[in-house]
Amino acid sequence: MGCMQRPPVKQLYPQLMELPAMTPEARAKIEHDAQARIAAGTAALAQAQNDYHHAMIANDTAAMATAMARQRTALGEMESGTAALRALAEGQPPRQIALTWFRDQMNLSPAAMPVEGAVGPLGISWLHLVSMAVVAAFALTMAAGAIARHRRSVALVNQLTRAAPATKAMPPIAEVPRVMAPAPPPEPPRSSAAPVRTKTWTGKLRVAAIVRETPHVKTFRLVEPTAGPIPFTFMPGQFLTFSTEADGRTIRRSYTIASPPTRNSYVEITVKREDEGEFSRFLHDKVSVGDTLRVSGPSGLFTFDGGGADSIVLIAGGVGITPMMCVIRHLTDQSWPGEIFLVFAMRSTEEFIFREELEYLQRRHPRLHVAATIGARSEGTSWMGLEGPIVKDTLVHAVPEIEKRRIHLCGPPPMMEAIRGLLKELGVPQDQIKTEAFGPATGLVPPSRPSPIPSPPAPVARLLEKVNTDAADLPPSAAPGPATAIVSFARSEKSAPMPPDKSVLEVAESIGVPIDYSCRVGTCGICKTKLLSGQVTMEVQDALTDQDKAAGIILACQAHALRDIAVDA
Ligand SMILES: Cc1cc2nc3c(=O)[nH]c(=O)nc-3n(C[C@H](O)[C@H](O)[C@H](O)COP(=O)(O)OP(=O)(O)OC[C@H]3O[C@@H](n4cnc5c(N)ncnc54)[C@H](O)[C@@H]3O)c2cc1C
Ligand code: FES
Numbered sequence: 001m002g003c004m005q006r007p008p009v010k011q012l013y014p015q016l017m018e019l020p021a022m023t024p025e026a027r028a029k030i031e032h033d034a035q036a037r038i039a040a041g042t043a044a045l046a047q048a049q050n051d052y053h054h055a056m057i058a059n060d061t062a063a064m065a066t067a068m069a070r071q072r073t074a075l076g077e078m079e080s081g082t083a084a085l086r087a088l089a090e091g092q093p094p095r096q097i098a099l100t101w102f103r104d105q106m107n108l109s110p111a112a113m114p115v116e117g118a119v120g121p122l123g124i125s126w127l128h129l130v131s132m133a134v135v136a137a138f139a140l141t142m143a144a145g146a147i148a149r150h151r152r153s154v155a156l157v158n159q160l161t162r163a164a165p166a167t168k169a170m171p172p173i174a175e176v177p178r179v180m181a182p183a184p185p186p187e188p189p190r191s192s193a194a195p196v197r198t199k200t201w202t203g204k205l206r207v208a209a210i211v212r213e214t215p216h217v218k219t220f221r222l223v224e225p226t227a228g229p230i231p232f233t234f235m236p237g238q239f240l241t242f243s244t245e246a247d248g249r250t251i252r253r254s255y256t257i258a259s260p261p262t263r264n265s266y267v268e269i270t271v272k273r274e275d276e277g278e279f280s281r282f283l284h285d286k287v288s289v290g291d292t293l294r295v296s297g298p299s300g301l302f303t304f305d306g307g308g309a310d311s312i313v314l315i316a317g318g319v320g321i322t323p324m325m326c327v328i329r330h331l332t333d334q335s336w337p338g339e340i341f342l343v344f345a346m347r348s349t350e351e352f353i354f355r356e357e358l359e360y361l362q363r364r365h366p367r368l369h370v371a372a373t374i375g376a377r378s379e380g381t382s383w384m385g386l387e388g389p390i391v392k393d394t395l396v397h398a399v400p401e402i403e404k405r406r407i408h409l410c411g412p413p414p415m416m417e418a419i420r421g422l423l424k425e426l427g428v429p430q431d432q433i434k435t436e437a438f439g440p441a442t443g444l445v446p447p448s449r450p451s452p453i454p455s456p457p458a459p460v461a462r463l464l465e466k467v468n469t470d471a472a473d474l475p476p477s478a479a480p481g482p483a484t485a486i487v488s489f490a491r492s493e494k495s496a497p498m499p500p501d502k503s504v505l506e507v508a509e510s511i512g513v514p515i516d517y518s519c520r521v522g523t524c525g526i527c528k529t530k531l532l533s534g535q536v537t538m539e540v541q542d543a544l545t546d547q548d549k550a551a552g553i554i555l556a557c558q559a560h561a562l563r564d565i566a567v568d569a
Contacts, residue, residue, distance in 0.1 A: 030084055033084070038078050038082060041077030042074075042078060051067040051070070052064055199232065199233075200297060200298070201295075202294075205224065205292065206290065208221045208266060208289065216272055217270060217272050217351075222266060236260055237323040237326055238297065238300040239323075240255060241253070242294065243294045252516070252518040253280070255270075256326065257298065258325045258326050261330060262333040262334065270353065299523070306331055311405050312341070313405045313407045315409045315419055316410050317346070317412055318346055318351070321353050323436060324408065327408070328340060332368060339367050340365075341371070342371070343372075343390060345373050347376065348376045350378035352372065355372075369399075371394065372385050372386065373388060374387055390418075395422060402423070408433075408436075484500055485564050489513045490532055490567065492569060505556040513569055514569075515527055522541060523540065527555055527557045528543070528544075528555060529569050531566075532567060532568055535565070536560060537559075538560075541558065
């Protein structure tokens with residue numbers, strides 16, 4: 001790997017300068033040296049490129065810089081060997097070979113080079129004079145570069161220390177070069193337990209690359225269209241909401257940002273293609289590199305940036321790995337000192353998203369522990385790990401003292417329900433568990449738990465009777481069930497019966513009142529609506545802030561009412 005350093009390579013041209021004449025032995029020696037140089041340079045270049053690639057995946061900017069330097073050295077070695085061979089092939093004497101190489105390196109025109117043997121001022125040959133001048137110029141340039149770099153470093157360190165006066169612990173001085181590396185600057189680590197709210201941005205991002213992760217999952221790398229940095233900040237675990245037009249309708253869906261905030265020149269989403277899914281099929285089948293996508297966000301409170309806990313347990317099923325991957329990438333990018341446990345279940349080995357990267361990260365970060373379990377081994381793949389769903393034993397063996405740790409859970413709803421039960425049995429307090437559900441987004445919100453319905457007072461009952469009669473005229477798909485309350489949409493000047501198992505959003509849709517939505521599970525906040533009168537219950541309120549609640553804002557996709565309500569829609 002990148003830690004293996006070779007000693008600096010001696011340049012070939014000084015040897016050539018010392019060779020007085022071109023004897024056959026001298027020619028053979030130069031040829032041999034040049035070939036050895038090219039072979040060694042080629043091997044070193046391949047190794048350094050490989051190390052650079054790995055360092056890039058891990059966003060290890062220090063290792064990236066080292067690998068770059070090694071690539072430059074290897075290229076120099078190859079260039080010097082190639083120049084010598086070329087000169088030999090052209091039948092030049094050794095000194096001319098050295099000059100040829102030197103001229104190539106310094107981008108000097110042939111006219112600028114002296115004829116060998118011509119005598120210049122002070123009786124010194126032009127060859128020596130020019131060589132000395134070039135070497136002196138080279139040394140001066142290097143010295144000027146070093147001074148400039150030093151000044152820039154000092155300025156940057158001053159800027160960084162001024163920008164973070166409130167941070168008690170200064171990073172050890174040895175970490176400073178990581179910050180100064182040419183890679184995108186990482187965000188300063190946050191240390192509060194409370195999620196930091198990020199400002200919502202709306203605009204377009206360009207698809208820069210599409211990578212197939214598994215037969216049904218693709219990663220889309222999105223960049224700012226003018227190649228600037230990503231125009232918003234986000235927390236690990238947040239998501240973006242995408243929209244497109246289809247058949248005169250706007251379809252919106254939410255996708256977690258799987259790339260970490262430490263890499264700010266792009267964001268990546270990793271999307272599973274649902275066979276009947278409108279948006280995931282649009283992304284998989286229609287979107288190509290170069291297209292732009294309408295995006296708004298970031299949103300969501302299912303976040304973890306390393307603050308407020310000294311270890312983290314991430315439990316994921318299928319594509320629910322995306323928020324966990326963002327957290328893992330973020331924490332490992334920063335060499336977070338806590339223990340990271342990932343317990344991941346997937347249907348089959350071929351559906352194991354990010355397998356190679358997780359294996360690589362686990363080798364590099366001893367505090368990352370991955371326990372993966374598969375439903376079935378796919379043909380042509382190997383698997384020595386766990387099989388079957390995540391059960392109590394899986395958790396007990398994968399995570400010591402799980403009841404003391406913070407837990408994040410994301411996956412298909414039945415799996416999440418089952419894991420919640422296991423965690424309860426293992427004594428994990430409810431407030432240590434954070435969850436995120438991924439849909440479905442087409443109105444299939446699980447009905448809220450049945451609750452006793454008090455009989456409405458007489459005047460309301462009469463009104464309900466009328467509204468229910470009106471509802472009989474609606475098409476069967478739109479007609480709501482027995483209502484216990486009325487919801488009035490003030491701006492649209494429409495009212496409708498409100499059955500207890502329908503949300504405000506669903507009732508609004510059934511009578512053509514427009515309310516924007518995306519996730520339909522209470523996490524994106526797109527359906528925020530003001531409650532003008534009455535009371536609602538909401539199973540999930542993740543997208544609401546305390547200020548929202550104080551201002552009477554509700555999530556239309558989650559709001560249910562047993563009494564009459566009026567909303568601003
Ligand atoms: C906060 C949040 C983050 C999300 N992050 C991701 C992510 O990183 N990657 C990702 O792939 N998805 C993610 N999703 C899910 C995503 O938003 C869509 O719901 C999903 O892509 C399906 O949309 P669709 O338009 O293709 O399917 P739809 O047209 O909405 O649904 C078509 C059919 O597929 C079924 N279906 C829809 N969604 C699911 C589901 N999740 N599981 C099982 N059946 C389903 C429906 O029941 C329906 O029958 C996230 C959802 C939320 C709320
Ligand atoms: S649609 Fe996302 S919170 Fe309601």
